[in-house]
Structures are given as C-alpha cells and as structure tokens.
Amino acid sequence: MEDKKTLRKKFSVLRKSLKTDVKDSVITAKLLSMEDIIDADTVLLYASFGSEINTWELARTLLANGKPAAFPKCGENGLMTFHIITSVSQLDDGKYGICEPDGSLPQPDMTDRTVCIVPGLAFTPEGGRLGYGGGFYDRFLAEHPEAGRIALAYDGMIVSELPLLPHDLKVDTIVTEERTVFCNAEK
DSSP: OOOHHHHHHHHHHHHHHHOOHHHHHHHHHHHHTSHHHHTOSEEEOOOOOTTSOOOHHHHHHHHHTTOOEEEEEEOGGGOEEEEEESSGGGEEEOGGGOEEEOTTSOOOOOOTTEEEEEOOSEEOTTSOEEOOSSOHHHHHHHHOTTSEEEEEOOGGGBOSOOOOOTTOOOOSEEEOSSOEEEOOOOO
C-alpha cells in the first residue's frame, strides 16, 4: 500500500476531479435531513477551501435555522478549539489560509448531542480517515469522544483500505452524493 504522503497527493487530485456544485448541494441536503444534525445541540464545522465539499451553505442554513454552529481555530502544538459563531462574517483568514473564528468567541459545551463534521481526503467504509497530516482533528476528537463524527465525501473518495495508525480516529458516518455510510466505527 502507498504511504500517506503519496495517498494525500493522489486523493487531492481525485477530489478535485470529482467536485461539482451539484454534488455539494446534494451532500448538504442529505446532511441537513439527518436526525443527528436535527437533534444536535451544536454542529462543529470546518471552513471549506479548495476542492473540499462546500460547508458554507451548510453553515448559513444551520445558523438561519437557529442551530448553533462552531468553527475551529488552530493553535500551538497542533491543538484546535471550536468557537461558536452567529454569522459566517465572523470568520477571517487564519492559520494555513483557512478561515477561522476569533479565539475570544465562546466555545461550545461538548455533549453526546454535539456533532463534528470531519474533513478528510479519503475514507474506508469502516470509518477510517486519511486527513491532511496535521493531526488536529485526531487530537481534538480524542479529547471529546462524546461527539458524533460525520464526514462529507464524494463517493469516489471511499476506498477499501487506508494505512491507518492507532491514533487515527474513525468517523461514525460518511455522507456522499450517492449514499450514507453508517460505519462500524468505534469511538
């Protein structure tokens, strides 16, 4: 099996070729209709960039419906905190050129009704995830095992196997334009 660095390049190119606004809209609509999202006390989002599945419409819809939404702020030592926003205008260019909230905004109370939308380049049907290599989400989710974990992906980004390590945390669900995969992920 190829190493993670090689796979990241490969899946980055693949994701770019798969991306369409229509697929992003279908994924967003499917996610918004999920019970986990409807019942969530807070949805932790990532600020999409490049060829990632667009999370901006998702954020606007959640906020318009009164659902608390929080975005990550990357800190020192690979640590990340989430901060609740009331408008996407509260996000500015941050670390790595990705939009982030101001660190003075409130942090959500993490509960078993909190849902984290987890980014990634590729996934396995069992919830394995190939991230970007920084470990921010693995560390955050290890500290907050109570949060549900949902990944957004194009169907072509689901593969049979990935070179996963013990610290690589799995997602519970993967939502694609074609299907919703309920993983046998252990938190």
